[in-house]
Amino acid sequence: MNPLIEYSLVALLAIGCFFVLVGSFGLVKLSDFFKRLHGPTKASTLGVGCILIASIGYHAFLGDGLGLREILITGFLFITAPISAHLMARAALTLAPDQRPLQPPADQEPLTVAADAPAARTDASATKPGDDRQP
Amino acid sequence: MIDIAVVVALYVIGLAMLLSLWRLLRGPSVPDRILGLDTLYVNTIAALILFGMHLKSSIYFEAALVIAMLGFVGTVMLSKYVLRRDIVE
Numbered sequence: 001m002n003p004l005i006e007y008s009l010v011a012l013l014a015i016g017c018f019f020v021l022v023g024s025f026g027l028v029k030l031s032d033f034f035k036r037l038h039g040p041t042k043a044s045t046l047g048v049g050c051i052l053i054a055s056i057g058y059h060a061f062l063g064d065g066l067g068l069r070e071i072l073i074t075g076f077l078f079i080t081a082p083i084s085a086h087l088m089a090r091a092a093l094t095l096a097p098d099q100r101p102l103q104p105p106a107d108q109e110p111l112t113v114a115a116d117a118p119a120a121r122t123d124a125s126a127t128k129p130g131d132d133r134q135p
Numbered sequence: 136m137i138d139i140a141v142v143v144a145l146y147v148i149g150l151a152m153l154l155s156l157w158r159l160l161r162g163p164s165v166p167d168r169i170l171g172l173d174t175l176y177v178n179t180i181a182a183l184i185l186f187g188m189h190l191k192s193s194i195y196f197e198a199a200l201v202i203a204m205l206g207f208v209g210t211v212m213l214s215k216y217v218l219r220r221d222i223v224e
Binding site for chain 2: 020028070
């Protein structure tokens with residue numbers, strides 16, 4: 001086999017293993033759940049993607065020809081990782097509602113509304129907070 | 136050289152699986168355990184792909200694809216259960 005291809009495949013494997021290990025280490029090491037959520041959902045997904053690309057090259061140059069089934073797994077992981085992260089964050093916010101960050105203050109309106117319609121501004125600021133908190 | 140690299144990568148993925156298993160067993164809250172299980176799924180996909188490269192076999196793609204799909208469905212179901220205390224509404 002061409003040594004350039006072999007070196008590039010080994011480099012892809014090393015990068016993939018590094019990111020997978022960083023994701024799992026962040027899962028163990030970080031302190032809060034919302035900090036821990038960053039490690040596996042981003043770093044591990046990228047690492048598994050690199051390993052799958054290395055597997056495509058390995059089977060194309062050493063095995064039984066070019067197969068694109070790893071592309072399927074990569075696309076599926078890249079689609080489903082943000083969805084599962086979003087659902088896990090919502091589950092954690094349901095269990096601990098005091099972890100939700102504060103809303104921005106409601107009296108920061110655009111300048112045109114604040115300049116010529118103060119009554120409408122108070123009405124808008126009275127109805128604004130708490131609207132998007134409902135599930 | 137790449138065969139040695141595949142074996143070393145299998146060891147590294149095994150270490151990552153042990154770390155996520157530690158979080159699955161010692162997680163202080165329920166979403167931590169769900170996150171540990173999801174990470175274990177992702178690491179298992181990587182381990183299966185590397186094992187297929189080690190054996191020079193292409194039969195492990197289907198197993199990895201099934202684990203990817205069922206892992207996503209399991210994560211969604213567990214999160215929905217924590218959200219609403221009910222799976223089928």
